[in-house]
Amino acid sequence: MPPLSAVDGVTQRLAPDTTWSQKDDTVNISIHLIGVEQYKxxxxxxxxxxxxxxxxxxxxxxxxxxxxxxxxSCVVNVQGISVSITLKKAVKDGWRKVMTHSKEAAATGGLAGGISSDTESSTDTELF
Incomplete structure (x- = not known):
């Protein structure tokens, strides 16, 4: 997949529809966008x-x-109608939510809301 390049005429910044699921050791985030060819x-x-x-x-x-x-251990897979991002959990545990600031509740399958003070970062990974 080529890296995302600047595009003239782009004027809107939008949040795509997302859902998530989990297993004991991974979280899968699905970003629902049709026709993704370039991403970062x-x-x-x-x-x-x-x-x-x-x-x-x-x-x-x-x-x-x-x-x-x-x-x-993170993996990105473009599937035509969505982009799947698989994240390996640092600790095997059930997550009640994935994101700290999203508005949807965990029970709806969306990226759940809430507040977390855990903002420590370590090794970064760029996936293209």
Whole structure:
């Protein structure tokens, strides 16, 4: 996948629809965007940034994670109708939510809301 490049005429920054699921040791975040060809994804131990341009729209997920992940084990898979980001949990445990500032509740399957003071970062991983 080529890196995201600047595009003239892009005027809107939008938050794409997202859902998430989990297993004992991983969290999978699905970003629902059709036709992603270029993207940039940056994962630190407690932060996720995903960016893509589709037409004249700039889509961004820029959120603090509620718990730590192992950055070297993160995987991005573009699937045509969505982008799947698999994050390996630093500690095997059930997560009630994924993101600290998102508005949806965990029970709805969206990226859940709440506040967390855990903002420590360690090794960063750029995924292209």
């Amino acid at each position: 994804c940056h994962v630190s131990s407690t932060h996720l940034i995903f960016m893509s341009v589709l037409g004249d729209k700039f889509y961004v997920v820029d959120e603090e994670l509620c718990q730590k992940v192992v950055t070297q």
